Amino acid sequence: RHRMLSTLRVFQEFELIVARQIEAYKASTNGAHCECYIGDMLRHVERGQLTPIEMLRDAQSMFLAGVDSTATSLEQAFFYLAKYPRIQQRVYDELRMYHDKYQQFSLQHVNELHILRAFVYETLRNVLHVAASFPKYVSKDGLHIGGYRLRKGWYVIGNHYFINHSPANWSQPNEFELQHFLDAQQHFKLNKHFISFGYGKRDCMGQSLALKNLYLLLGHFILRYKLLASDEKAIQAMKHLPFDGFSI
DSSP, X not given: OHHHHHHXXXXXXXXXXXXXXXXXXXXXXXXXXXXXXXXXXXXXXHTTSSOHHHHHHHHHHIIIIIIHHHHHHHHHHHHHHHHOHHXXXXXHHHHHHHHHHHTSOOSTTGGGOHHHHHHHHHHHHHSOSOSBOOOEEOXXXXXXXXTEEEOXXXXXXXXXXXXXXXXXXXXXXXXXXXXXXXXXXXXXXXXTTOOTTOOGGGSOTTHHHHHHHHHHHHHHHHHHOOOOOSSHHHHHTOSSOOTTOOOO
């Protein structure tokens, strides 16, 4: 109960922060909305396409679901870069060739960055922000999935962790392996069993934004810095990033 109340207070405090930011934006623009997130959302409110409370909830989701998950993914990516220096070098070499070709790093030709994309997807496969899907309600009898009969009134929950680590789906499920997302020509190939963003028409609505953020942030970082673990023996003994972090 105490944990639930603490979580509720965090949401309430964050709601006040977002509301103050929206009011500050309104005061600074005098109704002339700029081409930005808050401006676009306010236009929807003025057209009657959203209510003010829906706009507030959307902003909360953007920050809580997007910012925190992206930050956690970056931490894990830094861990894998430090743990696997050969992989870090492969990503850097590709980024350097890309930068030299276009004289900049942007997302305009990101489909050419096969190793970077494979690295990001393999990081997300190994680091699940949501271990299972939201419950799905079985609304009628007679449904069959994978040889199982589902009865009306049951709830079905997808096990993301198992799907992303099943030996039936991945050649080395418990290893960090870029080939899970590369074909024989070393071109990026999405594995159909990758489910970190969910599956189907109710998958994560923010996955495109999350991937673009990771490509941009990691791309610029790896081009400028080389990550080295301060204790090489210790990091090699770690399977995943520990809760108290690691030193670089």
